[in-house]
Amino acid sequence: MSDSVDPMNPTEPLGQLPKPATAIPSMAQVSKERKTAASTVLQKIRTSHPRASRIPDSVFAVIILLSAISVFAIVVLVAWELIDKSRLSLHQFGIGFFYGHDWDPVAGSFGAMPFIYGTLVSSFLALLMAVPLSIGVAVYVTEMCPQRLRAIISFLVELLAAIPSVIYGLWGIFVLAPLLREYVEPFLARTLGWTGLFTGPMYGLGMLAAGIIMAIMVVPVIASITREVMTAVPQNQREAVLALGATRWEMIRMGVLRNARIGIVGGVILGLGRALGETMAVTMVIGNRPEIAKSLFAPGYTMASVIANEFTEATGDLYLSALVEIGLALFIVTLIVNALARLLVWSITGGTARVRA
Amino acid sequence: MxxxxxxxxxxxxxxxxxxxxxxxxxxxxxxxxxxxxxxxAYLVIKGIGSVNWAFLTQTPKPPGEVGGGMANAIVGTGIILAVASVIGVPLGIGSGIYLAEYGRNRFGDLVRFTADVLNGVPSIVIGIAAYSLVVVPQKHFSAFSGGVALGIMMIPTVARATEEMLLMVPNVIREAAYGLGIPKWRTTLSISLRTASAGVITGCMLAFARVAGETAPLLFTAFGNQFWNLKLNQPTAALSLQVFTYAISPYDDWHKQAWAGALILIVLIVGAVAAVRITTSRGMLKGGS
Known part of the structure; x- marks a missing residue:
C-alpha cells in the first residue's frame, strides 16, 4: 500500500503504521531528517531482537518438534504393543485366524471372520445412509438456509457429534430397537423381503439397528467437514457461476461442490474410520452373536464389540492374545483406510493439495 | 430439435x-x-425422574436395592478427564504448531500421516494399548491409565484443528510480524495462534466432547468402581461406564438410573461445550500473551 504511494514521505509511513518493515532500508536517509524519533525506533529493533530472538526461537522449535515426535512415537508404541501382545495367537493360528469361522473360547479355537464381516457390513450400511444425508445437510446449511437458522442448525449437528456413543447405545436399546421391531422391520420384510436382505425373525436388535445408529453418529463427522470446506470456497466462485446463468443447484454443483470435493472425500473417510472402530453403541444394539447371516435383521458381532465384551473376561493367554490380534487387525485396517484416503486425495488434486496456506 | x-x-x-x-x-x-x-427428548423424559439429591451424592447400591446414585462416577469422570486434558491439549497444540509452521518437509508429512492414523485408530484399540502400557506394568486398573487412553485420543483432534486453523491465518500477518522484528516463537504464539484461537479452542472443545463420554477405552483401564475413589492409581468409576453397565443389566431400576446418568453426562458435556462457546465468542480466551 504505502510503497505505491510514496515510501520516502517522512510524515506518512512512520505516522500511520508503527515501525513498518519497508522503512528499514531507507532509515539511513530518514533518520538524518528526523533523528530523534526514527533512531530510537531503530535502536530498539536493533538492540533487542537479533541476539535475544535466536535462543528462545530454537528452544521453542525443539519443544514443538518434541511434541510432533511424540505423536509419531505414540503410534509406534501402540503398534508395537499390539504386535507384542498378540504374538501368541499369531503363532498359533497364522493367517487362518482371519478366515476361520469358529469362535469358541472354551474349545480354544479362534477365527475372526464373523467379526470382520459384521464390522464391514455395519460400516457400509452406515455410510450408505450417512453420506447423502450429510452432504444434503451441509448444502442446506451453507447455501440455502436463512442466515438466522444457519448457526442454530450447524450447532445442532455439531451437538450430534458431542453425544457419547454409550448414550446412542442406550437410546438404541430402549427406543430405536422397539421402533424397528414393531414398525420398520415388518414393513421392510413386506416390501423388500424378496431380496433376502430383510428376512427372518425380527428382534429389533441386529445389523440394521447397528447400521442406523452408526449412520446417525457418522453424519456430524462428514457434515461438519463438508460444511467447512464449502464455506472455504470463495464467494466470487459462486457469483461467477451464477453470472453465467446457472441455477442455484448448478452453482452449488459446479462452483462449490467441485471445489470442495477433496475435503468431502476426506470427511467421508473420516466417517468410515469412525464407523469401523465404533464400539459401545454397536455393542449395545447389534446383538452380539458371532454368525454370518445374509439378512440384516439377524444379530451380528463386530471386531470392536468382541474386544469390549470379552477382554476383561478373557481367561487364558491365548484368548487374550486372540482378542489383541483382532485389535491389531482393526488397527491395520484403519491404517490402510487412511493411506487410501491420502492416495485418493493426491490423485484427485494431482499433487497440488496444499494450496490453501 | x-x-x-x-x-x-x-x-x-x-x-x-x-x-x-x-x-x-x-x-x-x-x-x-x-x-x-x-x-x-428421551433423555429428559426418562432421565429427569431419577435425578435427585441422592443420585448426585450417593454411591451405587447393590442390585435389588432401590436408590443409590452415581456421585463417585461423576467425580471419577472429572478426574479422568483432567488427566486426559493435561496430556492431550499441550501435545496436540504443540504438534499442530509444528505441522503448520515447521512441518513443510518429509518429517512433517510423516507426522501428519501418523496423526491421521492415530485419529483413525478405534478407541477400543487405544484402550488395549493403554492397558498393556500402563495397567500391566502398574498391575492394577487405574484412573491414570484411563486418562492416558483418553489423552492420547485427544492429541490428533487438537493437532489437526490447530494446524488447519493456523494455515488459515494469512501469511501477510506473519510477514508483517517478522517485518517488525518479532521473533518466530512470539509470532507463532501471540499472533498466528492468537488469530486462530477461536478455531483452536473449538478443536480442543470437540476433542474434549469426543473423549468425555468415551466408554470403550475405559472398560479395561479405569475399569469402574462401586465405591468412592479419589486416588489416581486405583480403579475408578466413570459416568459412561456406569451407564453402560446399567443399560445392559436386566434390572428395571438400573435402567432408570442409566437414563439419569446419561442425562447428567450429556448436561456436563453440552455445558462444557456451551461454556467454551460463550467465552470464545466474547473473546476472553485469546491465547498467547
Whole structure:
C-alpha cells in the first residue's frame, strides 16, 4: 500500500503504521531528517531482537518438534504393543485366524471372520445412509438456509457429534430397537423381503439397528467437514457461476461442490474410520452373536464389540492374545483406510493439495 | 430439435433438478435433526425422574436395592478427564504448531500421516494399548491409565484443528510480524495462534466432547468402581461406564438410573461445550500473551 504511494514521505509511513518493515532500508536517509524519533525506533529493533530472538526461537522449535515426535512415537508404541501382545495367537493360528469361522473360547479355537464381516457390513450400511444425508445437510446449511437458522442448525449437528456413543447405545436399546421391531422391520420384510436382505425373525436388535445408529453418529463427522470446506470456497466462485446463468443447484454443483470435493472425500473417510472402530453403541444394539447371516435383521458381532465384551473376561493367554490380534487387525485396517484416503486425495488434486496456506 | 425450442426444454429440466436438489437438502436437514431431538427428548423424559439429591451424592447400591446414585462416577469422570486434558491439549497444540509452521518437509508429512492414523485408530484399540502400557506394568486398573487412553485420543483432534486453523491465518500477518522484528516463537504464539484461537479452542472443545463420554477405552483401564475413589492409581468409576453397565443389566431400576446418568453426562458435556462457546465468542480466551 504505502510503497505505491510514496515510501520516502517522512510524515506518512512512520505516522500511520508503527515501525513498518519497508522503512528499514531507507532509515539511513530518514533518520538524518528526523533523528530523534526514527533512531530510537531503530535502536530498539536493533538492540533487542537479533541476539535475544535466536535462543528462545530454537528452544521453542525443539519443544514443538518434541511434541510432533511424540505423536509419531505414540503410534509406534501402540503398534508395537499390539504386535507384542498378540504374538501368541499369531503363532498359533497364522493367517487362518482371519478366515476361520469358529469362535469358541472354551474349545480354544479362534477365527475372526464373523467379526470382520459384521464390522464391514455395519460400516457400509452406515455410510450408505450417512453420506447423502450429510452432504444434503451441509448444502442446506451453507447455501440455502436463512442466515438466522444457519448457526442454530450447524450447532445442532455439531451437538450430534458431542453425544457419547454409550448414550446412542442406550437410546438404541430402549427406543430405536422397539421402533424397528414393531414398525420398520415388518414393513421392510413386506416390501423388500424378496431380496433376502430383510428376512427372518425380527428382534429389533441386529445389523440394521447397528447400521442406523452408526449412520446417525457418522453424519456430524462428514457434515461438519463438508460444511467447512464449502464455506472455504470463495464467494466470487459462486457469483461467477451464477453470472453465467446457472441455477442455484448448478452453482452449488459446479462452483462449490467441485471445489470442495477433496475435503468431502476426506470427511467421508473420516466417517468410515469412525464407523469401523465404533464400539459401545454397536455393542449395545447389534446383538452380539458371532454368525454370518445374509439378512440384516439377524444379530451380528463386530471386531470392536468382541474386544469390549470379552477382554476383561478373557481367561487364558491365548484368548487374550486372540482378542489383541483382532485389535491389531482393526488397527491395520484403519491404517490402510487412511493411506487410501491420502492416495485418493493426491490423485484427485494431482499433487497440488496444499494450496490453501 | 429446432434451435429456439432447445433452450426452453433444458431450462425446464434444470429447474426441475434445482427444485429436486433443494427438496433433498431440506429433507436431509430435517432427517438429521429428528434423531437428535428424539435423543434429547428421551433423555429428559426418562432421565429427569431419577435425578435427585441422592443420585448426585450417593454411591451405587447393590442390585435389588432401590436408590443409590452415581456421585463417585461423576467425580471419577472429572478426574479422568483432567488427566486426559493435561496430556492431550499441550501435545496436540504443540504438534499442530509444528505441522503448520515447521512441518513443510518429509518429517512433517510423516507426522501428519501418523496423526491421521492415530485419529483413525478405534478407541477400543487405544484402550488395549493403554492397558498393556500402563495397567500391566502398574498391575492394577487405574484412573491414570484411563486418562492416558483418553489423552492420547485427544492429541490428533487438537493437532489437526490447530494446524488447519493456523494455515488459515494469512501469511501477510506473519510477514508483517517478522517485518517488525518479532521473533518466530512470539509470532507463532501471540499472533498466528492468537488469530486462530477461536478455531483452536473449538478443536480442543470437540476433542474434549469426543473423549468425555468415551466408554470403550475405559472398560479395561479405569475399569469402574462401586465405591468412592479419589486416588489416581486405583480403579475408578466413570459416568459412561456406569451407564453402560446399567443399560445392559436386566434390572428395571438400573435402567432408570442409566437414563439419569446419561442425562447428567450429556448436561456436563453440552455445558462444557456451551461454556467454551460463550467465552470464545466474547473473546476472553485469546491465547498467547
Amino acid at each position: 429446432s434451435a429456439p425450442s432447445a433452450p426452453q426444454q433444458v431450462g425446464l429440466i434444470r429447474r426441475f433438478t434445482n427444485a429436486g436438489a433443494t427438496t433433498f437438502a431440506v429433507a436431509a436437514a430435517i432427517l438429521v435433526l429428528v434423531p437428535l431431538l428424539a435423543i434429547f
